[in-house]
Amino acid sequence: MTSMELLLWARGPGLQIATAVLLLGLVFRLLEIYTPGRKPDLSEARASGMGPGVRTIFSRSVPLKGMWTKEISGYTFHIGFLVVLLFFVPHILLFKDTFGFGWPGISNSMIDFITVLTLAALAYTLFTRITDPVRRFLSTFGDYLALLLTALPLITGYMAFHRLGLPYTQMLAIHILSVEALMIFLPFTKLVHAVTILGSRWYNGAISGRKGVQS
């Protein structure tokens, strides 16, 4: 298989397989998690849990005072990753090719800067995983795997854009494959929190909310 063939496979069947695994995997996981449900609460609610549940989905993104320093790298890499994914012009074009519509991107130099910043934040997150006593104590293989799967598309994308390491076609193919790895692993690893965070925050907010406490 030549580099071009690999690239074509990655952009074609590879992407289709990854998308299918991502979507079916997520449906499977979400059914597995959310179909048991929970017992109805017979105690008399002080207020509806619905509103506070939805509110907690958003409010939990704001850290408590004094916790900013601990979360700054987390914020940076989450936001940075999304910005690079959604606003790099070639990414938007790929989306437009498939779905027929797109949106304005941001300049390559800006994307370049954000990529470096995001990678630095991921590196710092890895550093704290190893050095912070609590994080080191808690960390499992899955935590490091999630970091690696998140970092690879950024690293390979950066290298392809700057023509570093391998020839461009080959690097681009590897970049796309790394994204597909992320998609395939997402439902079955810690990365699934990207979706279940909505359910967890809602439960938390609703459990507290029906007692009259905004959590």
Place this chain on the structure above:
Amino acid sequence: MSTSLARGITALKEQIDSPIASFFSSCVHCGMCADACLFYTETKDPKYTPIHKLEPMRRVWQQEYTFWGRLGKKLGISKPVTDAELSEWEELVYDSCTLCGRCSLVCPVGNDITYMIRKMREGMVVSGHSPKGLREATQRAIEFGSPMGITLQTLQAQVKHAEKETGLTVPMDVTGAEYMMVLSSAEIAQFSEIIGAVTRIFHEAGVSWTLCSEAFEGTNSGIQIGSKDLAGELVGRLVAGAEKLKVKYVISPECGHAYTALRWEGPNLIGRPYPFKVIHILELLEQLRKEGRLRTEGKEEERLTFHDPCQLVRRGGVIEEPRSLLNMVASDFVEMNDHGKLNWCCGGGGGVSANERADPLRLKVFSRKKNQIDETGATTIVTACSNCRNMLLDGLEHNNMDIEVVGLTEMLAEHLVTRQTPATTGDK
């Protein structure tokens, strides 16, 4: 596998629902919950990280409720939960967790870790891994009706004392009264002034109320040890008493876990909604204040602060009432840093106070509360939970701090405006 272990695992499996599955799926091991837990902040030992206290339950969930986990179990490559492991976790699940709920408020992915610990205890108690002190307290509650071994005779003696002191009748077993007052063990045993206090307040406010000789003890060790059956039995006695007297409301006492047990867990424990409403004493007092039926005079001069009982405030939703009431009688009320729903636990909730083995750890982590109190410069701490009150007294004494601890209801009673008629000729 021993029978008790098998039963414990089954109990854990039964406890796992969608919130639990969602919470375990969402955890990214960020460790933020450690910073929310006084057992970690005061010891810096990572084993006290709240989510770590659930590791055996996480594996049960993974091995029983996820595809990959079940596959791993079939292939014999997953690590089963063992008796030795649960034994090791007993300290983490009971001694170093007060069910205070602070971690649940901090977790960035939204995990209600306290909800999880409460459920994990169900499995722990069935598998025979619960602390001796808490087990004995629960046994006393089931056998004698009180974890501290309080009997009706003790209550009657305190009631007599209160009647003598106030010159009023303390209503007992009055069928058709509007409110039935429930007390906590510690109130009957140590802080019995509460009986006289509510008697005077209710007399002035014209509240129709009663005590019930068959249901006067609200402390629920069952929810602390984590046994839905025992907790249900204890709540059931209160429900039976309230139904017998046909009251409209049951008043939950100044006791955090009694409130959680009666107000939030109770109907689920007995499997049906109540035919009456549960109201916390502070909620009722605030209602009376708003209606102009609770009037006070004079204010405390010294600097006061309020200790928020976790189960009442963060886990209970009675947040503004104590502040509004305290402001009636305090001229220098200062809040602690991290007050209200973010307050730090006294260290003795969730059954820790009944678990003597945990005393050294509890007193060590009291440093968090001590700092909070020191920052306010207050000379009196007001609270609304007799267990918190005991824990604060113990912690203050341990740290040689000369600070008074009082219950809010009693403080209000001291400032009560009484009617023209002298109380002594009141109801008698």
